[in-house]
Amino acid sequence: MRSPDIARAAEPGQFVMIGFGLDTPGVFMLPRPFSIGWRSNDGRLGILLRVFGQGTRRMSVLERGDRILLLGPLGRPFRTGAERPICCVAGGVGLAPFLFLVGEARAAGHDVTLLYGERSAPYVFDPALIRELTGGVAQIWTEDGSAGSRGLVTQGIDPDDDVLLLACGPTLMLRAVAAFARENGCDLQVSVEEYMACGVGTCQGCVVPGADGRWIKSCTEGPVFDSRELTWPT
Amino acid sequence: MRSPDIARAAEPGQFVMIGFGLDTPGVFMLPRPFSIGWRSNDGRLGILLRVFGQGTRRMSVLERGDRILLLGPLGRPFRTGAERPICCVAGGVGLAPFLFLVGEARAAGHDVTLLYGERSAPYVFDPALIRELTGGVAQIWTEDGSAGSRGLVTQGIDPDDDVLLLACGPTLMLRAVAAFARENGCDLQVSVEEYMACGVGTCQGCVVPGADGRWIKSCTEGPVFDSRELTWPT
Amino acid sequence: MADLSQQLFGVEFQSPVLLASGTCGYGEEYADLIPLDELGGLVTKAVSVEPRRGNPPHRVSETPGGMINAIGLENVGLDAFVADKLPWLRTNLQRAHVFVNVVGWTEDDFAEVVGRLDGEDGFLGFEINVSCPNVTGGTLFGTDERALGGLVRRLRASTGRPLVVKLTPNVPDVGVYARICEEGGADGLSAINTFPGMLVDVERRCPVIGNVSGGVSGPAILPMGVYLTWRAASSCSLPIMGIGGIRNAEDALQYILAGSSLVQVGTASFVDPQASVTVHEGIGQYLDRHGVERLTELVGSVEIPPRPPDPAAG
Amino acid sequence: MADLSQQLFGVEFQSPVLLASGTCGYGEEYADLIPLDELGGLVTKAVSVEPRRGNPPHRVSETPGGMINAIGLENVGLDAFVADKLPWLRTNLQRAHVFVNVVGWTEDDFAEVVGRLDGEDGFLGFEINVSCPNVTGGTLFGTDERALGGLVRRLRASTGRPLVVKLTPNVPDVGVYARICEEGGADGLSAINTFPGMLVDVERRCPVIGNVSGGVSGPAILPMGVYLTWRAASSCSLPIMGIGGIRNAEDALQYILAGSSLVQVGTASFVDPQASVTVHEGIGQYLDRHGVERLTELVGSVEIPPRPPDPAAG
């Protein structure tokens, strides 16, 4: 995808809304949010696409040259301010923002590790691409051991209380990481996923439960939150 | 389009319903009727496509290998039974059925002419294709004379009362041909166009005014009618 | 494979999938295209006492995600239906069940069709189309509580056959009408009929549809149909046929989970004549995949979260 | 270029295109994306007396040809609206007009919002959202003739500002409600709000939407919106804002020809934030192409064929 403006402004953890516009005959689709997966100096943007339903299925058959509508970069990025070790925990397509982040964080001198979990080998995104974008700091985990280490990705987290944990993935994984962070006193930022319509704060559709009992819009206040800003079911 | 069954069974004047099925994410379109324009021995079918609105716009961007849903051959064909001279009068995309018919009728030993009218040159379908399919019996007319003869295609009709007139095109043209046939005592069959949903007689959506005051389904009773079966506004 | 059959209206339905009224003619028209007798059944085009010419063209047009139609209840009339259409149904459908869609403009109209057909063979029961104006009251039967109650009681008295009322969507609370039908003695409900709609041809500055307005159907109305089915199912205990926008098994299962026992496929058959067959097969696959042995276990099984729904959506 | 301006509600609207309530926040959120002040205006998210938390997720989901939402009227409440939102509107919009969408659960609620805002600056008038339950009567204000009439009269007495009532679609005859609003003293109507709908997640066998049901919007409801606008326009003489599924100029012109003076763009802005601008530009091009000098000539100009429409579509 080409969009020099978005590519220039993007920060890891931010997302874009990808839509099909209103001009295609017979087609109506809301745009879908996608984490920015990488960017190039010539203004290209990359995302990781996993087909779930209607929207991603349609996107999966797009061809070079097809026109899409891109809105972004949106949302608040990961905040990796101070120079401290970073451990990224990715579940499934939650890998996407970390492909972007690891490169940037390494360039900024951070010590980064990336734990990337999937159910089994067929789900694992192209290891060569991952290596290229992350410089080989990624450790792959699968639940059945069919690729990388066997087990849940959360088992790979090193309980070093100085580490900054960043997590993106399925809700159950996020909960496990949040529990881990609480027990070990680590800082944790999570990138959450909730259905979105507008992506820019107008529809109030994308809320997640805030720690103060209010619903918080994940498109403008998130998608990246300090885990303490949210309510975690216990 | 490949469909050996339809290609084998097709007769000139019949049509196919072309649809996109129900599986394309985010897309809902009713199928659209198209006259069969030609067929090949290896089971291919051709249509002439002119972009009017949503459906034809979408069809115009189909590529080789895209899947469509074809239903046909449908409707009653032209009936050119006895060996007598045939004069086909085509307006715009109404040319389509005659591309098919002229070849078949010539092979069956009929003496056929084809008058094909358009507003102006840019609208005229590929003359080489027309020549190839009709063996050069087509005379092109344009309203502004920018291609072929100048004037309305109906001016080209030879008032020979033995001729069988066949017409397909815009309603105003059909009316003019019907008036001509009445005045000159010619037999006339017209292929009409009315919005369709099912194409097979179940929805009762495609009616045209019958001579007996009833509405007649154009998909199963037509699209080709003897002009005397219909009511013509006077 | 899982068991898709259900005992309903005193008979066995081998499949939960029927063809919706007005979209399958009187059956015959689709006989070459799909294995009709393997479906749950079909609902005929509306039958009225007298034949009806119907509306001028255009009668159908596409709308975003759906279509609009104003056929005008064109039909052959009661006599011709008995003489020309019923025999085909009787002869050709052994396992698929037929409902006759009945329409009228007075209570007497309806009662005449029901009374006359009651003694005939070749169909199971009646689907009463109340989305038509009541010439006595000036409203639609289906949006007038008193008129609807009176009609259902009157028809109940004229037939022992399954009597299904097809609900109209444009009412404030469809549950009220569901209960009226139940109290009047109906055996089941169909939910839902089309939504009133209109298209304007902006180039010619006139309505696209010859009748000016028409009924909107197709996928566009799916969420409304599921909602109204859920409301109807929550308001009475009659079996329901869910209708509106069903294209595939997932759509049908939304209706079934929301509370319908059977479903009807309408507009989708125009797009793909095999749609009803695909829906049937897909439901079977779903049951197998989820280890559900009988379809009946799913009917109305949607789990509603404890919090009372706030109708103030928006 | 043709003249798109109109005199309505005592002011000039430079464009017939507004942004619909709930789809443009309080204006500010879209300020960077589109030239708000070049539009006809916008309608704010609903404002209630107290702040409202709104519904649990999921609050939005796609439907065939549209979307469903159950935000639950989440809003900052009257005080915060006056303190935090109105100032931005006052400062940043000079030519675009603002309607405040007002919601309540009793007549008093509505009257309190209207009464309190009446003296403030930064907006033109009120759009009364009656698609919410009347806790006194148990129905929606918008589907209860008595409750609606009472509410409109009460609010008319509390403000001299333009008072527009936003109609609810799920009623048998929207014309009846249009007349009630006119007789109660309303200055205009918005037609229409969303249709009640529901989606079921068949894998998890639960509703997709946290609130169970929600409101359906988007292109799917376009023909219904055009029809209801035409009915409302034929039943009263109030100016109408047409709403529902508008994506482009052609859709907007369908509403305008059917009788609406203004249009609101909602869901389409989510798909393309520029949608409202495109609609505005396209209307201008249409007028030029058709040699129409002023937009007002088109309002309600759809030519209805002489034959009386038969409401028995189907």
Ligand SMILES: Cc1cc2nc3c(=O)[nH]c(=O)nc-3n(C[C@H](O)[C@H](O)[C@H](O)COP(=O)(O)OP(=O)(O)OC[C@H]3O[C@@H](n4cnc5c(N)ncnc54)[C@H](O)[C@@H]3O)c2cc1C
């Ligand atoms: C901030 C953010 C970043 C994301 N980044 C990526 C990414 O980098 N790569 C990627 O492949 N996907 C990403 N997603 C998910 C993506 O946006 C799709 O919406 C989601 O995969 C489902 O869309 P669909 O059209 O395929 O499914 P639909 O047909 O809409 O629905 C299928 C199922 O998908 C789920 N679903 C629907 N919408 C969403 C949603 N917005 N979020 C989560 N689940 C949903 C539901 O369970 C639904 O039943 C991201 C989502 C968010 C909110």
Ligand SMILES: Cc1cc2nc3c(=O)[nH]c(=O)nc-3n(C[C@H](O)[C@H](O)[C@H](O)COP(=O)(O)OP(=O)(O)OC[C@H]3O[C@@H](n4cnc5c(N)ncnc54)[C@H](O)[C@@H]3O)c2cc1C
């Ligand atoms: C028997 C028959 C044979 C046909 N053969 C051909 C053919 O060989 N080649 C070809 O290009 N087209 C043919 N058509 C027309 C074609 O089916 C399209 O429906 C028509 O061009 C408009 O479709 P659309 O989706 O582009 O327009 P839409 O977006 O549906 O509508 C655009 C405009 O097209 C007109 N229109 C819509 N549907 C129809 C319809 N069914 N018939 C006529 N006008 C319509 C209306 O004026 C409408 O406003 C045929 C139609 C019939 C009935």
Ligand SMILES: Cc1cc2nc3c(=O)[nH]c(=O)nc-3n(C[C@H](O)[C@H](O)[C@H](O)COP(=O)(O)O)c2cc1C
């Ligand atoms: C062309 C057409 C004709 C219809 N005729 C009738 C009818 O005669 N009687 C009736 O009760 N419903 C009729 N309907 C409504 C359908 O039976 C069904 O309720 C509606 O179309 C919604 O289902 P769908 O979205 O699957 O089409 C008709 C619908 C269409 C599209």
Ligand SMILES: Cc1cc2nc3c(=O)[nH]c(=O)nc-3n(C[C@H](O)[C@H](O)[C@H](O)COP(=O)(O)O)c2cc1C
């Ligand atoms: C996310 C969302 C929130 C909405 N919130 C409100 C609201 O607060 N008040 C209101 O009157 N209408 C609300 N609506 C309804 C819209 O204003 C509009 O009437 C409806 O969406 C139909 O228009 P559309 O199809 O262009 O979206 C909302 C619609 C959506 C999609």
Ligand code: FES
């Ligand atoms: S997606 Fe609309 S407010 Fe977040």
Ligand code: FES
């Ligand atoms: S198109 Fe359905 S009956 Fe002719």
